[in-house]
Amino acid sequence: MNQPDENCRPILSLSGIDHAYLGRTVLSRITLDLFRREVVALVGPSGCGKSTLVHIAAGVVNPLRGRVERRYNQHGMVFQEPRLLPWARARDNIAYPLRHRRIGRGERDERVRAAAARAALDPLDLDKFPVEMSGGMRQRTAIARALAMQPDLVYFDEPFTALDVALKRRMQDLVIAASRDASFSALFITHDLTEAARIAHRIVVMDAHGGGILGERTVPGRPGDRTEGDLFRLVNQFVTQDPLFRHIHDIDERRIS
Numbered sequence: 641m642n643q644p645d646e647n648c649r650p651i652l653s654l655s656g657i658d659h660a661y662l663g664r665t666v667l668s669r670i671t672l673d674l675f676r677r678e679v680v681a682l683v684g685p686s687g688c689g690k691s692t693l694v695h696i697a698a699g700v701v702n703p704l705r706g707r708v709e710r711r712y713n714q715h716g717m718v719f720q721e722p723r724l725l726p727w728a729r730a731r732d733n734i735a736y737p738l739r740h741r742r743i744g745r746g747e748r749d750e751r752v753r754a755a756a757a758r759a760a761l762d763p764l765d766l767d768k769f770p771v772e773m774s775g776g777m778r779q780r781t782a783i784a785r786a787l788a789m790q791p792d793l794v795y796f797d798e799p800f801t802a803l804d805v806a807l808k809r810r811m812q813d814l815v816i817a818a819s820r821d822a823s824f825s826a827l828f829i830t831h832d833l834t835e836a837a838r839i840a841h842r843i844v845v846m847d848a849h850g851g852g853i854l855g856e857r858t859v860p861g862r863p864g865d866r867t868e869g870d871l872f873r874l875v876n877q878f879v880t881q882d883p884l885f886r887h888i889h890d891i892d893e894r895r896i897s
């Protein structure tokens with residue numbers, strides 16, 4: 641069975657979501673469910689409304705119309721840019737939401753340590769201020785901040801773009817393992833189809849022109865079991881044979897004026 645817990649209710653349901661900025665439609669009639677232990681990758685051309693959709697799902701932005709039902713306990717959010725407090729060291733950035741929740745010092749320190757280790761941060765880097773970090777370190781600090789909340793759903797907005805190949809793989813493995821052991825589900829925005837095919841159960845494709853969700857594909861096999869060869873064949877098939885993916889890879893299909 642590819643989609644886990646099919647019989648359970650989704651932990652996130654978006655129905656009939658419309659949104660516009662300054663009178664310009666960005667999202668229209670979006671309906672999307674996310675199930676426990678599931679990773680859904682959201683792909684689509686730049687500016688098609690992916691971040692807006694994730695912000696609406698997480699409650700950061702209120703939609704113009706439609707309903708969001710959240711049946712999870714706690715979400716974590718990794719924004720498209722790290723959004724770290726510039727005056728706080730990495731460890732204090734990671735701890736910030738825990739302080740906000742009035743989690744005591746001992747538990748806070750332990751959660752920061754564990755989340756930093758999962759995000760592959762060196763303990764020595766935890767004393768650095770954002771200005772002293774590399775771009776990849778800032779991203780991993782933002783990932784650790786989300787993990788420290790012990791979320792059962794994580795919204796990822798292009799989270800691994802500044803990471804080198806090895807770290808990107810390690811972070812992808814973290815997402816795959818988390819969905820397997822049910823520690824969290826994920827709604828994961830990416831421009832990288834190979835990344836989507838590697839980590840996701842389903843890939844949802846958005847329209848370039850505010851038309852909403854164009855369609856979705858279930859990825860064969862389980863995340864973590866797919867070989868490099870499987871991924872290569874799959875992505876090749878998506879971009880050469882599947883019309884759903886054509887407008888992502890073919891700039892002429894986007895009708896950019």
Ligand SMILES: Nc1ncnc2c1ncn2[C@@H]1O[C@H](COP(=O)(O)OP(=O)(O)OP(=O)(O)O)[C@@H](O)[C@H]1O
Binds near residue numbers: 692
């Ligand atoms: N706060 C805002 N005010 C006005 N327009 C906005 C705002 N946020 C986003 N937009 C517009 O909404 C559209 C969708 O933006 P969004 O950031 O959701 O796209 P995206 O799919 O995440 O793009 P990318 O892949 O480049 O990150 C864009 O045209 C953008 O200019």
Ligand SMILES: [Mg+2]
Binds near residue numbers: 690691692720
């Ligand atoms: Mg975006």
